[in-house]
Amino acid sequence: MENELMINVEGLTFIYKGQESDLLALDHIDLKIRDGDHVVIIGHNGSGKSTLAKQMNALLLPTDGKVHVKGMDTRDDDSLWKIRQTAGMVFQNPDNQIVATIVEEDVAFGPENLGIDPTEIRKRVDQSLLAVDMAEYAQKAPHLLSGGQKQRIAIAGVIAMKPDCIIFDEPTAMLDPSGRKEVIRTMQKLNREEGITIVHITHFMEEAVDAGRVVVMEDGKIVMEGSPREIFSRVAELKKLGLDVPQMTELAQELKDEGIKIASNILTVEEMVSVLCQLKLKN
Numbered sequence: 001m002e003n004e005l006m007i008n009v010e011g012l013t014f015i016y017k018g019q020e021s022d023l024l025a026l027d028h029i030d031l032k033i034r035d036g037d038h039v040v041i042i043g044h045n046g047s048g049k050s051t052l053a054k055q056m057n058a059l060l061l062p063t064d065g066k067v068h069v070k071g072m073d074t075r076d077d078d079s080l081w082k083i084r085q086t087a088g089m090v091f092q093n094p095d096n097q098i099v100a101t102i103v104e105e106d107v108a109f110g111p112e113n114l115g116i117d118p119t120e121i122r123k124r125v126d127q128s129l130l131a132v133d134m135a136e137y138a139q140k141a142p143h144l145l146s147g148g149q150k151q152r153i154a155i156a157g158v159i160a161m162k163p164d165c166i167i168f169d170e171p172t173a174m175l176d177p178s179g180r181k182e183v184i185r186t187m188q189k190l191n192r193e194e195g196i197t198i199v200h201i202t203h204f205m206e207e208a209v210d211a212g213r214v215v216v217m218e219d220g221k222i223v224m225e226g227s228p229r230e231i232f233s234r235v236a237e238l239k240k241l242g243l244d245v246p247q248m249t250e251l252a253q254e255l256k257d258e259g260i261k262i263a264s265n266i267l268t269v270e271e272m273v274s275v276l277c278q279l280k281l282k283n
């Protein structure tokens with residue numbers, strides 16, 4: 001049986017109304033995200049990724065078309081808080097998302113605003129910090145933490161609201177490579193162990209290889225959708241859209257161009273090593 005629909009985007013069009021001119025940012029988007037999915041969205045700057053993300057928890061509302069979050073219409077005022085609690089959001093800059101001066105107070109901020117009782121809040125804060133592997137930092141000051149740690153605190157703050165889905169808008173863009181790894185590992189863990197639906201916008205192609213599905217945006221439209229292997233085997237099309245492919249896919253393509261008989265849909269270092277070892281055995 002197919003999983004329940006978490007986010008259902010149908011014929012979504014969105015126009016930013018300006019004083020001088022209007023801008024069509026989303027142009028008839030259809031996208032279904034199911035409970036438990038891990039979807040990565042890529043596309044170059046200005047293709048509409050952040051605008052789409054904000055439609056997924058009612059930070060922006062459709063100009064035309066519909067967005068449903070767990071069956072709730074984002075245009076329905078009465079559902080607003082339930083929608084925001086169902087679909088949490090993590091942004092690029094961790095500093096803009098942290099509000100308190102002690103880690104655990106920051107994580108408690110969301111549930112406090114929901115009016116949840118203190119014993120339940122205590123429980124949620126502890127669980128959330130454990131889920132992002134930051135329990136030992138509960139009493140620390142967020143500004144003393146690394147970028148990756150701060151972003152994990154921001155994620156804990158979202159988890160404390162018990163969302164079914166988290167939308168990450170380039171959460172690793174401001175982090176160093178180790179911070180990026182920490183955040184990616186946390187996202188994978190939340191998806192696999194906690195069953196949280198993940199929508200992840202990124203411009204690092206390596207971060208897309210583990211996704212269940214990759215969605216490619218261009219000029220306010222979805223132009224490709226498929227498994228990472230399907231999408232990244234379409235190297236020429238991606239390049240035309242100004243996008244890269246994972247390094248190992250690129251290398252496989254170059255080896256192929258040199259006349260080496262190798263599959264062009266290699267995604268990871270591990271796969272490349274195993275393919276090259278087999279080649280060597282054959283020769």
Ligand code: ADP
Nearest residue numbers: 016023025043044045046047048049050051052
């Ligand atoms: P992405 O996240 O893929 O870089 P965005 O969703 O931020 O793309 O932007 C899509 C288009 O909408 C771009 O042309 C951008 O300039 C425009 N845009 C984004 N935010 C606003 C805004 N607040 N007002 C007007 N235009 C905007």
Ligand code: MG
Nearest residue numbers: 049050051169
């Ligand atoms: Mg963006």
